[in-house]
Amino acid sequence: MESLDIAAGDYLWMLSRGYPQKSSLKLVGDKFMLSREMRQILYRGISDVKSAAARREKLGSVAPGDRILVDTYNVLFTVNNYLLGKYVFICNDGMLRDAGEMRGRIVSKPVFKKSVTLFLGLLVEYHDTIFDLFLDEPVSYSGLLAAELTGEMDRLGIRGRATTVRSPDQVLVQEKGDAVCTSDTVIIDQFQGKVVDLPLQLLQKEFNPRFFSLLK
Numbered sequence: 069m070e071s072l073d074i075a076a077g078d079y080l081w082m083l084s085r086g087y088p089q090k091s092s093l094k095l096v097g098d099k100f101m102l103s104r105e106m107r108q109i110l111y112r113g114i115s116d117v118k119s120a121a122a123r124r125e126k127l128g129s130v131a132p133g134d135r136i137l138v139d140t141y142n143v144l145f146t147v148n149n150y151l152l153g154k155y156v157f158i159c160n161d162g163m164l165r166d167a168g169e170m171r172g173r174i175v176s177k178p179v180f181k182k183s184v185t186l187f188l189g190l191l192v193e194y195h196d197t198i199f200d201l202f203l204d205e206p207v208s209y210s211g212l213l214a215a216e217l218t219g220e221m222d223r224l225g226i227r228g229r230a231t232t233v234r235s236p237d238q239v240l241v242q243e244k245g246d247a248v249c250t251s252d253t254v255i256i257d258q259f260q261g262k263v264v265d266l267p268l269q270l271l272q273k274e275f276n277p278r279f280f281s282l283l284k
Contacts, residue, residue: 069280075100076114076282080160083116105155108167113159113282115253123161128247128262132196136264137240139250140201140217140230145170146251146267147183152176156271158281163251164268172207184217190270192224201230202239 075096082092089111097107115123130136149168150156152175156166174180191199201217203210210232217230233239240248241258248259249266256263271277 071100072102072106072109072280075102075106076110076160079110079114080117083114084118105167108169109155109157109280109282112165112167113157115159115161119253119257120159120161123163123253123256123263126256126259126261126263127162128264130194130197130247130264130266132194134246135198135200135244136228137243137245137248138199138201138266139236139240139248139252139255140203141172141207141236142250142252143267144180144183144187145172147186147270148174148180150267150271150275150277151179151182156277156279158268158279158283159251160282160284161253161256162265162283163256163263164265164271164279165251172204184213184220186270186274187266188217188220188224188226190266190273191221191226195225197227199226199228200243200245201228202236203230203232204236205232205234 079092079096083089093107093111096110145168146156146164146166149166149170154166154168156164159165203214214230214232221228237252237255240250240255245261247262247264248255249264250256
């Protein structure tokens with residue numbers, strides 16, 4: 069991905085000098101003849117220098133006694149898209165993101181179910197941690213999934229529960245917690261605690277992949 073590396077440098081240069089994101093992406097994408105997926109990697113993977121540095125400073129790990137607020141679909145679809153073979157990469161703010169563009173659509177129920185199983189398998193390792201999982205109420209079958217997740221958490225001895233809310237973005241910013249688990253930049257920028265990247269931890273543990281990195 070040499071051309072993408074060079075394109076990323078140009079795109080970062082423009083964003084860090086205040087050029088508009090949309091026009092900068094088009095200019096760089098056209099210059100290097102990038103595919104839609106490659107443009108999506110730049111769009112999701114590159115933030116201006118100042119914003120990226122501020123987010124990296126928030127990155128931390130799960131500690132005993134923590135209450136972790138989880139942007140559940142954000143997490144599950146990152147894992148889901150990796151399992152589907154979509155591009156998954158480390159961004160210049162240190163977070164793992166994907167170029168799947170699924171927008172809440174489940175294209176393979178068995179793969180999504182495996183994503184859930186893998187995620188719960190990671191949470192069960194943290195015996196002294198509380199995980200509050202928030203799901204987008206408007207997404208189809210969120211209520212059913214929340215009930216299934218809570219049931220499995222009880223069965224596995226995972227402290228916490230899953231619940232549906234109208235807008236997880238607002239709840240995750242306002243709710244009191246020691247850490248938030250999301251790759252959503254709006255939430256990360258506003259949350260006053262640390263950020264944990266559970267999808268990165270999970271995928272490294274299960275598959276030991278070599279992710280393409282925009283973190284230079």
